Every structure is written in C-alpha cells, then in structure tokens.
Amino acid sequence: MSEILNESIVALELGDEAAGGYNPPAASRTWYHYLLLAGAILFAAVSVGFVGTIFWSSLPTWLHHAGTLLGGKGWASPLGPFGGLAMITGTFETSLIALVLAVIVGLGTSIAIVFLIPRRFRNVIATLVELLAAVPSIVYGLWGLLVLAPWMETTVNPWLNSWPFAKAIFGNPGQEFGTSLLLASIVLGIMILPTFVAISREVIAVVPQDLIEASLSLGATRWQVIRGVVLPTAKIGLFGATFLALARATGETVAVALVAGGVANVQFHLLYPGTSIAAWIATVFGESQGNEIAALMALGVLLMLLNFGLSLVSRWLVRRQRRVLALV
Amino acid sequence: MTETHSGTAVTASPNRQAIAMQLKDVAVSFNGRTAVRDCTFDVAKNRVTSLIGPSGSGKTTLLRALNRLHDLTSGAKVSGHILLEGTDVYRGDLTVTELRTRVGMVFQRPNPFPTMSIYDNAVSGLRFNGIKKKALLDEAAETSLRAAALWDSVEGRLKVAASNLSGGEQQRLCIARALAMDPEVLLMDEPTSALDPIATLRIEELMTTLKSRVTIIIVTHNMQQAARISDDCAFLLMGEDRAGELIEFDTTEKIFNNPRDPRTLDYTLGRFG
Amino acid sequence: MSDMTEIQEPKEVGNEMRGEIRRISSHSRARRLAVSRMMIALCAIALLVSAVPLVMLLYQLFKQGLPVIDKAFFTTLPSTPSLIAPNATGGVSNAIVGTLALTIYASVMAIPVGILVGIYLAETESKLASSLRVIAQTMAGAPSILMGLFAFSFVVRDLNVGFSAIAGSFALAVLMLPVIVISTEIAVRNVPNTLREAGLALGAKPHVISLRVVLPASASGIVTGTILAVSRAVGETAPVMLVIAGGFTNSWKPFDPVSALPLSIYENAKSEWPSLRAQVWGIALVLVVFIFVLSLSARIWASRKQQVKN
Numbered sequence A: 001m002s003e004i005l006n007e008s009i010v011a012l013e014l015g016d017e018a019a020g021g022y023n024p025p026a027a028s029r030t031w032y033h034y035l036l037l038a039g040a041i042l043f044a045a046v047s048v049g050f051v052g053t054i055f056w057s058s059l060p061t062w063l064h065h066a067g068t069l070l071g072g073k074g075w076a077s078p079l080g081p082f083g084g085l086a087m088i089t090g091t092f093e094t095s096l097i098a099l100v101l102a103v104i105v106g107l108g109t110s111i112a113i114v115f116l117i118p119r120r121f122r123n124v125i126a127t128l129v130e131l132l133a134a135v136p137s138i139v140y141g142l143w144g145l146l147v148l149a150p151w152m153e154t155t156v157n158p159w160l161n162s163w164p165f166a167k168a169i170f171g172n173p174g175q176e177f178g179t180s181l182l183l184a185s186i187v188l189g190i191m192i193l194p195t196f197v198a199i200s201r202e203v204i205a206v207v208p209q210d211l212i213e214a215s216l217s218l219g220a221t222r223w224q225v226i227r228g229v230v231l232p233t234a235k236i237g238l239f240g241a242t243f244l245a246l247a248r249a250t251g252e253t254v255a256v257a258l259v260a261g262g263v264a265n266v267q268f269h270l271l272y273p274g275t276s277i278a279a280w281i282a283t284v285f286g287e288s289q290g291n292e293i294a295a296l297m298a299l300g301v302l303l304m305l306l307n308f309g310l311s312l313v314s315r316w317l318v319r320r321q322r323r324v325l326a327l328v
Numbered sequence B: 001m002t003e004t005h006s007g008t009a010v011t012a013s014p015n016r017q018a019i020a021m022q023l024k025d026v027a028v029s030f031n032g033r034t035a036v037r038d039c040t041f042d043v044a045k046n047r048v049t050s051l052i053g054p055s056g057s058g059k060t061t062l063l064r065a066l067n068r069l070h071d072l073t074s075g076a077k078v079s080g081h082i083l084l085e086g087t088d089v090y091r092g093d094l095t096v097t098e099l100r101t102r103v104g105m106v107f108q109r110p111n112p113f114p115t116m117s118i119y120d121n122a123v124s125g126l127r128f129n130g131i132k133k134k135a136l137l138d139e140a141a142e143t144s145l146r147a148a149a150l151w152d153s154v155e156g157r158l159k160v161a162a163s164n165l166s167g168g169e170q171q172r173l174c175i176a177r178a179l180a181m182d183p184e185v186l187l188m189d190e191p192t193s194a195l196d197p198i199a200t201l202r203i204e205e206l207m208t209t210l211k212s213r214v215t216i217i218i219v220t221h222n223m224q225q226a227a228r229i230s231d232d233c234a235f236l237l238m239g240e241d242r243a244g245e246l247i248e249f250d251t252t253e254k255i256f257n258n259p260r261d262p263r264t265l266d267y268t269l270g271r272f273g
Numbered sequence C: 001m002s003d004m005t006e007i008q009e010p011k012e013v014g015n016e017m018r019g020e021i022r023r024i025s026s027h028s029r030a031r032r033l034a035v036s037r038m039m040i041a042l043c044a045i046a047l048l049v050s051a052v053p054l055v056m057l058l059y060q061l062f063k064q065g066l067p068v069i070d071k072a073f074f075t076t077l078p079s080t081p082s083l084i085a086p087n088a089t090g091g092v093s094n095a096i097v098g099t100l101a102l103t104i105y106a107s108v109m110a111i112p113v114g115i116l117v118g119i120y121l122a123e124t125e126s127k128l129a130s131s132l133r134v135i136a137q138t139m140a141g142a143p144s145i146l147m148g149l150f151a152f153s154f155v156v157r158d159l160n161v162g163f164s165a166i167a168g169s170f171a172l173a174v175l176m177l178p179v180i181v182i183s184t185e186i187a188v189r190n191v192p193n194t195l196r197e198a199g200l201a202l203g204a205k206p207h208v209i210s211l212r213v214v215l216p217a218s219a220s221g222i223v224t225g226t227i228l229a230v231s232r233a234v235g236e237t238a239p240v241m242l243v244i245a246g247g248f249t250n251s252w253k254p255f256d257p258v259s260a261l262p263l264s265i266y267e268n269a270k271s272e273w274p275s276l277r278a279q280v281w282g283i284a285l286v287l288v289v290f291i292f293v294l295s296l297s298a299r300i301w302a303s304r305k306q307q308v309k310n
Helices: A002-014 A031-064 A066-071 A085-115 A119-134 A137-161 A166-170 A181-205 A209-217 A222-251 A254-259 A277-287 A290-327 B059-066 B096-102 B118-122 B124-128 B134-147 B151-157 B167-179 B197-210 B223-229 B252-257 B262-268 C015-068 C071-075 C093-123 C127-140 C144-158 C165-189 C193-201 C206-235 C261-269 C274-309
Strands: B019-030 B033-044 B048-052 B076-084 B103-106 B185-189 B215-219 B232-238 B244-251
Touching (some): A031 A066, A031 C127, A031 C144, A031 C206, A066 A290, A085 A277, A119 A181, A137 A181, A137 C206, A181 A290, A209 A222, A209 B103, A222 A277, B033 B215, B059 B185, B096 C015, B124 B134, B124 B167, B134 B151, B151 B167, B167 B185, B167 B197, B223 B252, B223 B262, B232 B252, C015 C274
Parallel strands (some): B048 B215, B103 B185
Antiparallel strands (some): B232 B244
C-alpha cells in the first residue's frame, strides 16, 4: 500500500524542490501555529516512544543474554535459552533471495513499462502494480500455504532435488517440505516486486529524453540505449529501490510465518523449513511470558535496526540520484 | 535553378555542387496535424546549410526528420523523400542505426552522458557500434577531440567526468562525440543557444573548419549567426494553417541581400521575430 | 580562460582507421540489432511474469472464496466444527465488527494528528520539521509487527489496559500515522505557490491562508492519503495479533478483546477442519475486495481531481 506513497516520495525527491515553507516570526505566531506544533511534538513523542519502549522492554536480554540472542541456535520456550541465530540467518536468506528474484523480474518490468507501453496505458499499469501491492500479507501467506505449498511438495521440490547440485543448495530432506525457506523467499519476492517496480519505474522514467536521443543519434540500438545510458544514469536510484525492497522484505511477517515452516533451526538449505525474525515473533509471542517476551522484544530491536538502516540508505541513495540528474 | 510559381521553394543546389542530402516534398505530421511541409531542396556537400525562420516554423521538426528521430514519437509521419547519397532514408536499404552513424546530431543543450568520462563520451558512438579495440578508440578519441578544438584543453584529464567541463566545452565534447563516427552530415539543432557569447563564437569558428570534413545542417533562430556562418540558407515560415513551410532556399548571400520572396526580406530585416 | 586554445586543423583521419571503423560497425550491426530485440522481448516477458501471481491469486480467491460467502457468513458468530457437525463453522461477524471497531478507533486517533503534522511539515522549515520528515518516511516502511510490540509494551502492559480493542487500535494508529503525514505533506506541497502568494497579496495572515486557501485545495490529496492509510490498516495482521486476543463476540467496547478479519484468517488457515480452511478463503476474498475498492477509489478520486485542476 505504501507503494503509491513510495512513488510519490521518490517523484518528489527527484522533482523540483516543492512549494511551501515559511516560518513566520514569533510575533505573528497564532493558535494555528501552536496547534501544528503540538501535533508535531505529539508525533515526535510517539516515534520516540516507539523506539524507546521496545528497546526498554528488551533491556534485560541485552544486559544478560546478548550473546545467546545473537549467536544461539535454539529457542527454548518458556524459560530459555533464547537463541536468535536461526531467525537472523532466516531473515537474511529469505530476504536476499527474494530481492534477487524481485530485482531481476522488476527491472525488466520497469523497462517494459517505461519503454514499451504506450503512454496512455501507463496509468492502467501503474494501477495494476498498486493493486499487487495492496494485497495484504496475510492473503499472500494464505495463498502460499494452501495453494503453493502443496504444489511445491508434490511437484516443484522433487524436480529441484533432481538437479545436479541440488544437495548443496537445497539439502536433501528425507521428506518433501511444502513450507520451506525457498517458498518463503518466492512469496516474499512476489510481495516486494511492486515496491521495487514503483520506484525503479519512476527513476528510469526521469532520465532525460535528451540523453536517449543523443545516444540513438550515435547509432545505438534500443537495448544499447537502455543498458549503456538509461540504466547507468539511473543506477543510484535503482540501488535506492533495491534497498527499499530489501527493507520491506525484512519486515514481512505473517506471510513468512505461514509459509516458511516456523522452525527455529539455523538452516542454509533452502528446501528445509525455517523462520525469520518477524515471523518468529508473530508465531511465539502469543504464548510467551517474562524473559521470553524480553527476548522477543530484543529480536524486535534487531529487526528495527536492520529495517531502519536499509530504509535510510535507500532514501539517501534516491536523493543522490537527484544530484546526478541535476548535472544533466 | 528551377522555380515554381506558386511561391514555394526553390529547388536544387544553387551552385551545382556535389550533393550530400536531397529533400523532395518532405512533410512531417503528428497525429494527422501537419507540422512542416513542402520542403524541397538539396544540401550541398562540405558546406554549412542553415534552416532559419521564426519559432514555430518547423525548422527543428524538419531537422529531426533527417536522422529519423521522429521514429520515437508515436503518431509521427514523415512523407516525401529524404535521400542520403541517393538512398532513401526512410524507405531505402538503410537500417536506421546505420543511417545515424552517417548523419550525426548535436543538440541544443549540451548533453554529455553524465556517468561517463570525457574519453568515454567521445568514443561512446564507436562503442555503441561494436568497436572495442583500444587502439582504435584512442585514435578516434584524439582525432575527434582535436577536430572539436577540445584536445589541448582535456588531453591530460580524459578520464575526468564530463560534467566537470564548462558549457561551451561540453558542447564541443558533444560535437566531438558526433564526429567520432566520421559522419557525412552533421545536424545541429541551435547548438549555441544555451551558451555564452564567447563559447558561441568558438563554436561558430569551429563550424567553419569542420565543414571541410562534414556537411553541416544547422537550425538557428539567430539570423546574424546564419549570416555569419552558413553558405546556404533555407527560410521557413509558419503558414495560415499553422504548418511550417519552406519559403525560399538559396545561398546565404542571396537570401540576405537579394531574396526572391518578400517574406524572406521581412524576416532578414527583422520586421518580425 | 584556459580553454582558449588554437583551433586545430582537423587531423587527417587515417583512412585506415575510418575504414576499419566502418567495417567493424556494419559487421556487428546485425548481431547488435538481434541482441536488442531479444533483450527487449525479455523485458516484455518480465512484465507478463509480474502479472502472473496476481492473476493466479485472484483466481483462487474467487474460486474458493465465493462459494463460502452468504448472508450467514456476515451475520453469525463463529462456531467450532465437531465430528457430528463438520461444517458448522458459523460466520465471521465478530471479525467484521472487530475490524470495523479497530479501524474506526484507529482513524480517530491517527487522522487528526496525521493531518496536522503533514501540514506542519509542508509549511515549516526547521530542524524539527526535517527530522520528522525522515522519521515519518522511516516509520512508514517499518515492519508492522513492531507496532504490535509497541502497543503491547505501552498499552497492554504499562497502561495496564490488557488485551483489548484499544490496544489494537493504538497499534494500527501508529501504523497509519506516518502514511497520513507523508501524503498530507505531499498534497499540501502540491498546492501551487501562486495561490499562497495571491492570498498574501490580499493582506491575509498566513494562518488564514492556510485554512482558507491551502487546505481546501489540498483536501483531495489528503483524502486520498487517508483512504490509503485505512486500507492498509484494515489488512494488517501483525500489529493486532499480539494485542487483541481474538474476541468471540460482536463487542464494540474498546476495553474488550476483539477479533479482526486478518487475524481470523491467520487463526484458521492451519486448522484441521476443511470447512474452516474453506471459510478462510471467503474472509480473504472479502478483505481483498474491500481493500481493492478502497485503493481504486483513492486512485480515481485523485486522478479526477487532477483533471479538474488541469
């Protein structure tokens, strides 16, 4: 849903410095300004509270069990030890594979939207991409669980296992797991695709027509124009899109909870079940108490740092892209 | 020299020079609405031909038809014949990519590729055309940069980003870029309108030297510039139907001193912009 | 004036070089054109591939969800199937009521504050404003489960309210807030400066201009943003699942436990009763249709206003 938003934010960043903005001198400040200021302060308070409360609740874990949380392999409810390594590796595995899938398909999609679709249909396509983004996580999870997982189990997994290097990537589970890290990665990839496309489309579309014409005038083929001029010019913004898609992948909760298998094992073989930080919190929180809650909150802090870091890097990259465009 | 009595264009090269490009009844329309029509004239080799006229007269539209840039625009239609050394540019045996290596273009605002260095910009045309050999690229880079009077300025810093150059230098880089493919014709769309007077002058001087190796067709809204640098002139004007048309084509000398059409005289005397 | 160099006579282009360039370029032309066509075709395929999951998903939703939906679905409370009555699933009225309650309470909390902050950001240039902007963008992309953790710590535990609708609404409000802030700011910024200047020229005070000129002009953008925020909140499971405890009644009371549509999907998706699993598709269908209708209306509303503006 925030895809439309992301698109607008990016469009804003890449476009002109927008209107508005005057700070009247203190003497002419009225109730109106104080009302706005109050709202702003409330928002600031909520944000600070957001970060602070979660961090505060997780303090016991950081003070006494930090090592276990970051490096421990097993999660023993209800008393501990609570090892978060499986969630951390699971998050990275699923997010990164999802990212690769989303970027490959998404880049081609964005190029097709900007260069192949006639202008009058662009709005329709944009709407379709938004609809894809509007489908709630739970519905993807449901579909993944009830439709894709059985299909994986009966058809896809055996086929994958028959590949020459299968054992190295996929492991060789004695049985076929429908819900696995691989399925979670695929579903995640589908979910973050619209995020990537929304931003990369915008970034590609604002490459100046000038440059495209100049390269065509040198005798370049269409693909050479795209690969040699458009994509390099848009490169920084495309990285921004990548980071944002990755950020979103790390945060997806229920879809992963439903299709990854929900098993707290450190696992590098994709056809085995696993979990991610967000999915694990969702899975076990309901039944947990005391120390376990603190540990889950600590996982939450990790997730927050990861997600916020990726988001901020992404925004910074998009802003730098703007500077590149300003040079043209 | 032939003359038609309906007041439309004079055809054939005024001095019977060798012909680089021929235009015959060329017209361009967008979604059915004509933007420019009745363009018939010959562009002589190794001369500077300018397209002049007030804004809206279709000069740039006509220019862009010459290297088939209108192919990009859906709804654009180019009729008539445009011949490059005898081959029809639209219907002949010429791929559009090959055409564009023989007819280069320089744009109004300098547009070097922002992510590339000076060197990479200069040889970008060759790279697009599949040339990878470093020796060739180096040689072509030096040749074209010298031809654009930029070599001495950038020789030591070829790997520097092109955006570090001044406006005039960037435009000369774009000229070098276009020259690197050794085209027969160089199209220039108001190449100095975004530059300061000194840079403008340098490029005008450059064009005088360049015409011995390429035929230049330049669109300019600056009449004095046309008078200074061009050998032949095509004057276009927007007609009642809001479509541009060719009024007169002749040597610059005649266009400015003794034009056939009264409208030409009005324009060159500055009676309308 | 270091670029005042001598105009060089064009160096004699080695005919050899010229010839080789021409040769290589025409030689490779066919291949390059073929590569270009192929890559562009691949991009078109990518576009089609992107569409496939959506189509498949919608197909399943309608195929499995439609049969399950009837009047009883909307009006009855859920029940548990048993061996003698394996299809006695009841309906999902508690979830519907719950979602409505949660959304309304969350909106009341988030919308006014969000609009205020959005206007603040658009009309102020201060350190606070730029920091808040970054914060809003970051929070908009934050994992929604964190909002659930926040609501748990703060509302359920510290305020000692317990698992309740209000806790869930709080989580959803924190989720909606950044979205409303950002879209309001964009909407207000999109109001052309000329309108403001006209107001100033007439001698109006800044706050009057804001209230009388800028706000009405940006209203449609603000409404769009609000609709987006609401449609997102309706579909979120993670923020609410930690704090509402899945009530089984049609209660609206803020301090009671409550259910929600996404939550009931989550709870029943893994059920061993096929009838419950089948019902879950119906809930998913209702949810998706509702959200689609909301976002399409937002889009149509936004573009119609854009046309009027143009």
